[in-house]
């Protein structure tokens with residue numbers, strides 16, 4: 067079967083034709099995710115995580131909207147209202163466990179999605195803006211998840227809110243004033259909880275808007291692929307539907323199995339038990355830790371002994387990602403053809419995991435120097451190794467086209 | 479693709495080795511927990527109604543003297559198999575403040591099914607005053623709020639012992655190696671003979687500790703049984719669905735090369 071795409075014309079007759087004539091939605095869908103949208107024929111399962119992130123966002127929004135119907139954003143009632151959701155609201159336990167574990171699933175797929183991009187050089191020309199928009203989504207997710215975590219108003223919610231808002235006090239001169247302004251009060255309490263709830267409701271819709279722009283940019287130059295070379299014609303392509311719709315659906319099935327296993331069998335395994343203790347401003351928990359998906363950044367924050375320095379390092383860890391399209395000096399996209407960078411990539415993956423482990427433990431003993439070395443390596447990877455290796459390394463020869471590479475592989 | 483998966487495996491292994499080589503966190507000086515068999519753990523696990531009812535008896539006779547259980551209502555007792563009349567009786571034994579009435583006054587009335595468990599003390603200050611400054615926490619979520627969950631609560635309840643020679647207990651404190659710091663303000667609550675089980679089971683300390691722990695697990699996670707039952711159906715459905723998706727994917731991609 068040839069994978070060439072069919073004309074994007076929509077229906078012309080009947081009710082659908084009537085609609086199409088006034089609102090060309092069918093041809094739009096066809097050219098976005100249908101027969102008329104071409105994708106490289108060699109995409110691997112690493113290309114499933116984008117659509118899964120979209121599903122994760124929809125699940126968060128749907129469960130979140132229903133939770134918000136029952137949740138009470140006041141310091142006195144928040145904790146109790148979440149317990150009421152768990153006990154008295156029909157399937158409230160299901161909604162809440164889906165929402166809480168859904169956030170973890172969302173981050174898991176987005177991390178895989180980002181690492182996929184780093185391995186295959188998906189951030190390079192002409193996809194720099196696409197990469198940027200993705201990073202904006204990631205930062206918005208971090209903010210959203212932090213705010214959501216505060217809402218149940220358990221001990222960890224309260225103390226995470228305290229630690230994170232206090233970071234802004236590191237800003238010289240105006241820091242304390244800014245923190246008071248955030249709090250809307252002189253301490254973490256009702257006023258802060260309400261504004262975090264309002265923003266937690268808002269930001270996912272901003273994320274949804276960003277995701278649409280992300281897709282818009284994606285569709286301009288289409289997907290990158292494991293070979294990192296451009297599509298040169300119909301022999302390199304498959305139409306999105308039915309090939310990638312079918313493949314994405316299979317991926318979705320796997321995703322839902324893992325998600326259901328978490329929700330139904332170990333729904334509290336990723337969260338801290340202390341958060342089932344109601345917030346108590348007079349009692350600090352022995353160690354304050356964020357959710358797993360923020361641990362690497364928490365480790366970077368704590369690696370610098372100075373508060374302002376830590377905040378700058380943590381922000382820098384995100385900001386440096388925006389510069390990656392220019393820090394990577396190699397002309398070759400895919401790490402498959404980059405013998406040295408390929409290994410550096412995996413060392414970086416280990417470094418990120420090490421940072422996560424360090425972030426989970428109270429600072430002390432060996433964790434302090436390990437966290438500092440891992441933080442230094444994080445920046446070294448992007449700021450030094452990426453530009454230098456890109457220049458020094460001699461990449462393997464690239465195949466002429468996707469089609470020839472795929473055929474050669476098929477013959478073997 | 480295959481090399482990518484292999485490299486990912488190597489990276490995960492390297493990180494795991496690193497994690498294993500690191501020292502455990504300090505501050506965890508508590509004894510390793512006992513791990514009894516629970517009916518409610520595992521994929522098909524669920525509560526044992528008889529144990530829940532015995533556990534309620536322990537809670538009501540012993541723990542309720544000091545601890546509140548404020549997220550559980552008397553009506554919930556029907557869910558552990560108590561007849562409604564019995565649950566009403568349990569509720570009616572406690573008095574709650576209600577009102578204001580027509581004259582604008584608050585009044586006392588017996589609790590009803592819709593009321594939450596009536597706490598033993600009016601507020602935290604009253605509890606601390608009565609308990610020498612210590613505060614018996616609310617037990618509704620205690621199992622979910624502690625590392626180790628039911629194993630921790632069971633170990634704590636059965637872990638009281640005489641203090642070793644090198645430990646000097648502060649006034650009013652009791653030795654318990656499972657509690658952080660090993661000194662707990664709660665006196666050993668369970669002892670042989672504090673109650674006779676209505677169902678004739680022998681009320682040993684171990685039995686009572688197991689039963690009340692299961693009761694507290696239920697109090698913290700009342701929808702556990704429903705959750706696991708639904709989970710089984712959902713998992714089976716998803717496995718079949720995913721199998722079908724896979725077949726479709728194979729069929730669609732058959733001619734691609």
Ligand code: HEM
Pocket residue numbers: 123126127128129130131132133134137148162165166169172207210211212213214215216217218266267269270271273337
């Ligand atoms: C980007 C998408 C979202 C992420 C990553 C996210 C993340 C989170 C997290 C981590 C929590 C704390 C979970 C817990 O321990 O209870 C939470 C709670 C909550 N979220 Fe979201 N959320 C998202 C979208 C939404 C939306 C769209 C709404 C409402 C329209 C919403 C409403 C709520 C409510 C009411 C709670 C508190 C109830 C609870 O704790 O379960 N969320 N969220």
